[in-house]
Amino acid sequence: MEIVITGRHTQIKQKFRDVVESKMNRVTAIAPDTQRIQIVVSHEGNPRLADTAQRVEITVIAGSTVIRAEASSADMYTALDLALDKLTLRLRRARDRRKDHRKGYTPLPVDEGPVTPAVDVAEEVEDSTMDSPQAAVASELAPGESVEVQVGDTPIVIRRKLHIAEPMSIDEALYEMELIGHDFFLFVNKETNRPSVVYHRHGWSYGVFEIDTPENVKDLEKKD
Structure with a gap:
């Protein structure tokens, strides 16, 4: 499994990398077929946003499945824990869905009316x-x-x-x-x-x- 950690407007210290590697067993325990984990840490320099200055985005690639979660906090370690909690919940949902499909699955109902959603831009590392x-x-x-x-x-x-x-x-x-x-x-x-x-x-x-x-x-x- 490959773990890639990238910093945006911030430097990633070795201590944080070590913490990340120690916590990723939570991911592989739920999704043992994980091939790659991408972690992006962003720093917001605006002092008014100090409580959410550090944002951590985690993307897991397991086969053809991509699962993503993000969280913000005053420090990157707390943001990492919050993002990891969201991620493991989504990983469990994905695992349970695969089980449901084997047993028989009923699709969620959707409204096909003319309501136009607000369009956002996907947050990816720019090339x-x-x-x-x-x-x-x-x-x-x-x-x-x-x-x-x-x-x-x-x-x-x-x-x-x-x-x-x-x-x-x-x-x-x-x-x-x-x-x-x-x-x-x-x-x-x-x-x-x-x-x-x-x-x-x-x-x-x-x-x-x-x-x-x-x-x-x-x-x-x-x-x-």
């Missing part, structure tokens, strides 16, 4: 930077590559990444969303072949939003 927002949006990306650019003198940062994924069902997309801990998940619906988003609405309610072009819709209407 390169661009000089303008237009360049960041318009540039060609290789699979897994990302670009990041700051808008002028503002604190706004645009980050874009190309992710290659196999088409999946709505139920599978909901499952992936829960594993990475986001409020939404972008995917290609294998039933319609349309770019789609599943998202949390309220309570235990979920929604799905699909995108298509007027031309494609007209073509489908003609075929019908």
Whole structure:
């Protein structure tokens, strides 16, 4: 198993690396097929955010499954423990789901109404930077590559990444969303072949939003 620890705006000391390695047995105990664990530690320099200045993101890659969790605190060791607690909970859910599928599984109900979710940008380690927002949006990306650019003198940062994924069902997309801990998940619906988003609405309610072009819709209407 490979453990990769990266610091953003902070240096990672050997003591923290040793603590990480000692705690990762919690991961392998639940997911023995884990191949890689990526940990990113970020430091927020704003004194007003001192209580959450240290953020730890943990990503586990086990076969074709990716599970992610993050947490913030005043120190990186506490943030690590909080993120690890969230991660182990999601790992157990993934393990239990595999058991449920062997026994027979009922998909979660979703609302396919016209509610448009707020779109966020996935938080990944940037691979390169661009000089303008237009360049960041318009540039060609290789699979897994990302670009990041700051808008002028503002604190706004645009980050874009190309992710290659196999088409999946709505139920599978909901499952992936829960594993990475986001409020939404972008995917290609294998039933319609349309770019789609599943998202949390309220309570235990979920929604799905699909995108298509007027031309494609007209073509489908003609075929019908």
